[in-house]
Amino acid sequence: MTQMLELLGPVGQIEPTVFDYIDFDGVTKHLIKVLGIPATAVSSDQEIMEKREERAAQQQQMMEQQQMAEQAEAVGKAAPMVAAVNK
Numbered sequence: 001m002t003q004m005l006e007l008l009g010p011v012g013q014i015e016p017t018v019f020d021y022i023d024f025d026g027v028t029k030h031l032i033k034v035l036g037i038p039a040t041a042v043s044s045d046q047e048i049m050e051k052r053e054e055r056a057a058q059q060q061q062m063m064e065q066q067q068m069a070e071q072a073e074a075v076g077k078a079a080p081m082v083a084a085v086n087k
Contacts, residue, residue: 001027 005027012019025048032042043051 001030 008018008022
């Protein structure tokens with residue numbers, strides 16, 4: 001499995017869609033089982049879901065803030081033109 005991932009890495013840099021074939025959660029769970037990683041060192045599915053939801057919310061908030069900043073910048077650039085037209 002690790003050899004497959006090593007081989008797919010360079011291919012994925014050229015064509016990222018090849019990773020659509022891989023269930024990375026499944027790979028991770030399999031490796032945890034095969035390597036005998038203790039349960040105390042592994043987050044539960046519920047904890048993983050919560051972390052991902054929190055990360056998605058943070059990313060959404062960052063995108064919204066960036067959009068607002070871009071809109072404010074556009075308004076700031078347009079203001080002198082609007083003022084010149086209204087004279």
